[in-house]
Amino acid sequence: xxxxxxxxxxxxxxxxxxxxxxxxxxxxxxxxxxxxxxxxxxxxxxxxxxxxxxxxxxxxxxxxxxxxxxxxxxxxxxxxxxxxxxxxxxxxxxxxxxxxxxxxxxxxxxxxxxxxxxxxxxxxxxxxxxxxxxxxxxxxxxxxxxxxxxxxxxxxxxxxxxxxxxxxxxxxxxxxxxxxxxxxxxxxxxxxxxxxxxxxxxxxxxxxxxxxxxxxxxxxxxxxxxxxxxxxxxxxxxxxxxxxxxxxxxxxxxxxxxxxxxxxxxxxxxxxxxxxxxxxxxxxxxxxxxxxxxxxxxxxxxxxxxxxxxx
Amino acid sequence: xxxxxxxxxxxxxxxxxxxxxxxxxxxxxxxxxxxxxxxxxxxxxxxxxxxxxxxxxxxxxxxxxxxxxxxxxxxxxxxxxxxxxxxxxxxxxxxxxxxxxxxxxxxxxxxxxxxxxxxxxxxxxxxxxxxxxxxxxxxxxxxxxxxxxxxxxxxxxxxxxxxxxxxxxxxxxxxxxxxxxxxxxxxxxxxxxxxxxxxxxxxxxxxxxxxxxxxxxxxxxxxxxxxxxxxxxxxxxxxxxxxxxxxxxxxxxxxxxxxxxxxxxxxxxxxxxxxxxxxxxxxxxxxxxxxxxxxxxxxxxxxxxxxxxxxxxxxxxxxxxxxxxxxxxxxxxxxxxxxxxxxxxxxxxxxxxxxxxxxxxxxxxxxxxxxxxxxxxxxxxxxxxxxxxxxxx
Numbered sequence: 001x002x003x004x005x006x007x008x009x010x011x012x013x014x015x016x017x018x019x020x021x022x023x024x025x026x027x028x029x030x031x032x033x034x035x036x037x038x039x040x041x042x043x044x045x046x047x048x049x050x051x052x053x054x055x056x057x058x059x060x061x062x063x064x065x066x067x068x069x070x071x072x073x074x075x076x077x078x079x080x081x082x083x084x085x086x087x088x089x090x091x092x093x094x095x096x097x098x099x100x101x102x103x104x105x106x107x108x109x110x111x112x113x114x115x116x117x118x119x120x121x122x123x124x125x126x127x128x129x130x131x132x133x134x135x136x137x138x139x140x141x142x143x144x145x146x147x148x149x150x151x152x153x154x155x156x157x158x159x160x161x162x163x164x165x166x167x168x169x170x171x172x173x174x175x176x177x178x179x180x181x182x183x184x185x186x187x188x189x190x191x192x193x194x195x196x197x198x199x200x201x202x203x204x205x206x207x208x209x210x211x212x213x214x215x216x217x218x219x220x221x222x223x224x225x226x227x228x229x230x231x232x233x234x235x236x237x238x239x240x241x242x243x244x245x246x247x248x249x250x251x252x253x254x255x256x257x258x259x260x261x262x263x264x265x266x267x268x269x270x271x272x273x274x275x276x277x278x279x280x281x282x283x284x285x286x287x288x289x290x291x292x293x294x295x296x297x298x299x300x301x302x303x304x305x306x307x308x309x310x311x
Numbered sequence: 312x313x314x315x316x317x318x319x320x321x322x323x324x325x326x327x328x329x330x331x332x333x334x335x336x337x338x339x340x341x342x343x344x345x346x347x348x349x350x351x352x353x354x355x356x357x358x359x360x361x362x363x364x365x366x367x368x369x370x371x372x373x374x375x376x377x378x379x380x381x382x383x384x385x386x387x388x389x390x391x392x393x394x395x396x397x398x399x400x401x402x403x404x405x406x407x408x409x410x411x412x413x414x415x416x417x418x419x420x421x422x423x424x425x426x427x428x429x430x431x432x433x434x435x436x437x438x439x440x441x442x443x444x445x446x447x448x449x450x451x452x453x454x455x456x457x458x459x460x461x462x463x464x465x466x467x468x469x470x471x472x473x474x475x476x477x478x479x480x481x482x483x484x485x486x487x488x489x490x491x492x493x494x495x496x497x498x499x500x501x502x503x504x505x506x507x508x509x510x511x512x513x514x515x516x517x518x519x520x521x522x523x524x525x526x527x528x529x530x531x532x533x534x535x536x537x538x539x540x541x542x543x544x545x546x547x548x549x550x551x552x553x554x555x556x557x558x559x560x561x562x563x564x565x566x567x568x569x570x571x572x573x574x575x576x577x578x579x580x581x582x583x584x585x586x587x588x589x590x591x592x593x594x595x596x597x598x599x600x601x602x603x604x605x606x607x608x609x610x611x612x613x614x615x616x617x618x619x620x621x622x623x624x625x626x627x628x629x630x631x632x633x634x635x636x637x638x639x640x641x642x643x644x645x646x647x648x649x650x651x652x653x654x655x656x657x658x659x660x661x662x663x664x665x666x667x668x669x670x671x672x673x674x675x676x677x678x679x680x681x682x683x684x685x686x687x688x689x690x691x692x693x694x695x696x697x698x699x700x701x702x703x704x
Contacts, residue, residue, distance in 0.1 A: 047511045049379065057522040065518035070511040072382055073520035074405045078375035081367060085337060085376030088363035089385030090512055092334035096361065098384075099512055121375070124368030 007198040010038055014068070016046065021066035022058040026232025028222025028239075029055045031195055032137040032202075033108060036218065037069070039206035045069065046104045047090075049083035051113030052076035054144040055137065077117040080125035080134055083107040087130045104210050105132040111152035112142040115178050126185045126215045133209040133216045136178065139224035147227045151176040154247075155298070156291050157279045159227075164282045169291060174298055182217040183253045189214075191252035191261075194221035194239045201250055201261055208252070221248045229278025241273040246303040251310060258309040267303075270296045313557065314492040320448075320483035323455035323490055324390065324416045324476075325350035329360055330498035331462065334385030334505075337365040337376035341395040342428045343480035344418035348390055370395035374402035374413070381411040382519050384510030386462070388413070392480055393420035396434040400441070406473045407442025407535060409520055412465030412505075413473040415443070416458055419580065419631075420480040421667040429668020430480040432580070436632040436641045442535055444474040444542055445609040447579040451488050454478040456559055457606075459493070462502045463549045470542045472535070479581040481668070493557060501556060539610045546607055563612040565604040566619055568594060572601030574683040575620065575657075577646050578629040579605040582664070582671050586629075589676040600680055605642065613649040620650055623657040625686040627679045631665045639663075639696045658692040662699045675700045 016037040023030045033048075033055065040046055047070040050056045056073045059066040074082050087105045107125075109118050114136040122134060141159045142148040148161040155174045158164045162171040179192045189212040191205040202220065209216035221242055225232040242248035243262055247270060250262035271292055274280040283291045318326065325347045328336065338348035348366075355364045363385075367373045373389045380387040391399065396417060406413045417435050421427040435445060444464060448454040454476065461474040478484060493501070509517055523531060543563065550561040567587055569575060576586050583604040593600045603619055620626055628647070630640025638644065643661035650656045662679055665671040678699055686692055698704050 045514070047383070060518050060521040062521040062523045062527050065521065067516070067518050069516055071518040071520075072379055072511060074375060074378050074409070075401055078371060078402070081369075081372030081375035082379040084365060084367075084372075085335060085379035085387070086383040086511060088335045088337070088365050088376065089380035089383035089387070092361065092363045092385055093383075093512060096334075101512075101514060103512060120368060121372050124372055127368075128366065 005200045005203055010203060013038060013042065016040070016067070016069040017059070018066050018068050020064070022061070023054065024226055024232070026225040026235045027054070028139060028195065028224065028235060029110070029137045031235070032135065032220045032222045035195070035199055035202040036106065036133070036135050036206045039203050040104055040210055044102045044104050046106060047072065047083070047086050049073070049079045049086065049107045051079035051109035051118055052144070053110040053113055055108060055110065057144065076113055078121050079107045079109050079113060079118060080121040083132050084125045084128065084130040087132050105130070107132060107134045109134070109136055110143070111136060111138040111140060112150045115152045115176055116150050123185065126182060126187050126217065129214050131214055133218060135218045135220060137220050137222035139222050139227060140175070141224070141227050143224050143227045152178065155295060156283055158282065159279070169282060169288070177302070179217070179219045186256065187215045187217065188212045188255055189216035189252070192219045192248070193250055194242060194248055195236055196240055196243055196262070205252060205261070227279065230276050234276065238276065241268065241276070244268045245270050245273040245299065247273050247299055249303060249306055251306060260306070260310045270299055314494065316490050316492055317487050318451055318490045319346070319485050319487045320451040320454045320478045321346040321418065321485065322350060323451040324458055326492060327455050327458045327498070328388060329354045330493070330495045331459070331502050332360045332499070333362055333388045335363045335365060335377065335380035335387040336389065337367050337373040337380070337387065338389050339367050339370045339373050339391070339395060341370070341392050343420055343484050344390045344392040344395070344416070346484070347416060347418070370398040371402065374399040374406065377413045378402060378406050378409065378411055381413050382409065382510065383512045384505070384507055386505040388415070390416045390418070392418045393422055393434045396438060397422060400438065403438055403441040403443060405520070408531070410471040410535070410538070411473065412462070412471055414458070414461045414465055415473065415475040417475050417477045418480045418484045419477050427667040430482055430631070431666045431668070432477070432632040435475060435477045436634070438475070439609055439641060442472060442539065443609060444472055444539070444546070445607070446474065446476045447606055447608060448476060448478040448483070449581055449583045449604060450483050451486070452490050452559070454483060455490060455492070456553065456557065456561065459498055459501065460549050460553050460561070464542065464546050466505055467545045467549070470538055470545050472538050472542060477580065482581045491557070497556060501553070543607070543610050543612065561606060563607040563615055564619070565606065567602040567604060569601035569603060569619060571599055573599040573624045573687060574680060575601045575603055575623045575626045576629060576676065576679060577603045577605065577626060577642065579608065579642065580631070582629060582631065585671055585673055586676050589673045589680065593680060598680070608642070611645050611649070616646060616649045617653055620646070620657055621653050621655070625658045625660070625683040627660050627662050627683055629662050629664055629679070633663055633666065658686045660686065660692050660695050660697060662697050664699045669700050671700060
């Protein structure tokens with residue numbers, strides 16, 4: 001980047017995703033979109049494809065749109081394929097001299113549309129090498145349809161299709177590691193981020209994703225106050241706890257080279273992250289200590305593994 | 312001067328695609344349409360086209376990519392059969408609902424299950440209500456001609472609906488026959504450039520594919536339905552223009568010896584050829600029989616079909632697809648409904664035939680014409696929903 005990151009300066013740029021949309025207060029999806037699009041160069045135009053999701057139904061309701069640039073939605077499971085079609089048309093039209101401007105292509109999907117139903121299209125688009133950025137705003141469940149379990153839902157979280165019952169304590173499986181799966185596609189740029197401090201991490205990763213030729217993938221932890229059950233104003237605090245407990249480590253993989261972009265000064269216990277969220281409240285009831293221990297063990301294991309990869 | 316060639320139906324479509332040179336072709340292999348993207352890949356490899364060829368990982372993604380490529384201002388095309396078309400289903404509605412003129416060459420094959428790779432029309436017949444214009448082709452020549460015309464129809468401002476052109480898997484897709492091709496320049500001139508009024512890459516800021524609330528959804532569906540009605544005139548206009556260029560005339564359907572026919576068969580795709588041969592034979596014996604071959608199935612030419620059948624005493628509608636409705640196949644139901652308002656209407660019966668690649672010999676067509684003789688004699692249709700060529704019936 002030409003100049004050092006300056007939040008005030010970045011925030012004064014014209015928004016490509018504007019207010020007036022109907023996302024809930026404290027929702028991470030809009031923050032993710034604004035952050036990703038803000039990293040585009042002023043002179044570049046963009047086409048954003050969005051998978052069916054909270055983001056889609058809340059940001060573009062006929063005849064209104066919050067997209068102050070080009071937007072397309074067609075279905076739930078196909079946003080990666082959809083955006084690859086736009087990129088292909090761009091290449092053809094550019095080659096034929098019919099387009100002068102530079103366009104950037106971004107696909108946005110929630111975790112359901114990315115980890116689950118849209119996984120095939122995502123894998124295909126990454127493998128084919130389209131010059132596009134796939135952004136997953138991961139809120140760890142199907143929030144648009146009412147908090148159903150996805151493969152991104154953490155173990156023990158209470159969701160509507162994995163409720164806490166007298167026999168089963170919420171979701172039975174650990175969260176799928178999608179970021180690593182996309183790293184295995186050997187694409188030029190993969191990163192995991194969320195919203196901390198002055199958004200520098202999100203901004204810089206978004207910039208690299210946009211301006212690294214070829215496919216790039218950003219996995220953004222984007223909390224959902226309704227589904228996670230925390231006060232809307234605590235969005236940033238929840239994100240900070242996710243990274244300081246190493247539940248959601250921040251890292252990037254450039255051409256196969258792993259590097260941590262944030263290392264907590266003191267690695268906090270997972271309870272600090274779990275406790276403020278209603279979806280984990282049953283883990284703090286008598287006799288549930290084993291769940292916290294199990295959760296901690298998994299986080300530690302994955303963190304150690306990540307540290308080795310980043311050395 | 313047109314070019315005389317010998318090509319299979321798949322080659323014919325591939326050559327049409329090469330001559331058109333679309334901006335984006337996104338395709339996934341499936342028998343029996345696989346050859347088309349194979350031929351096309353070779354054109355790409357040899358630099359004979361300027362197309363972005365996107366080798367997607369599924370037909371669902373093929374249609375998804377075509378939709379957005381078209382929305383981006385590129386001319387896009389795909390090719391498929393059977394289960395591939397079924398996998399596209401969701402997006403077929405999105406393409407027509409977003410009023411994006413994607414073109415799709417369907418090589419008709421039976422739907423699973425059980426799996427069967429041979430021809431019938433269960434795939435495209437199932438897509439008949441998806442808001443796509445459907446053109447059917449008797450042979451390789453018609454597959455070629457229909458495909459070239461399909462772009463002009465789809466992209467017309469009064470239409471803006473996607474078009475699928477259909478031909479029979481293996482029967483015409485793999486059989487090599489004589490064909491007359493147009494010169495490349497003529498095709499290019501005929502199809503012209505795709506210049507949409509709005510597109511994602513035009514520089515304007517637009518949103519496509521919004522959440523459409525009950526406040527507006529119905530109006531949008533009404534507009535889509537109107538476009539289908541209006542497309543009939545455009546199809547005829549484009550066909551007329553194509554006739555001037557090629558000397559080959561196409562209407563909504565072909566009437567073969569129908570003028571004084573007392574008995575008629577309504578049929579589409581390759582079986583029309585078989586039926587015509589039987590028709591000639593029976594005509595030589597003085598029997599007043601005729602064939603109505605449907606070319607345009609969506610929009611359904613309701614008034615025109617009624618008019619064409621008004622003087623006939625008995626009609627058999629042939630369906631190469633079951634609809635499992637317990638009241639006959641799709642073409643039958645449409646034809647029968649179209650004739651309802653006639654003052655004197657023919658008896659109309661249905662024959663399901665040729666499913667899953669079952670051969671359709673001339674003897675089957677004779678069975679149908681003979682059955683119609685009985686209907687005329689008794690002045691009663693008898694059993695309406697019938698099958699021919701299936702054992703145990």
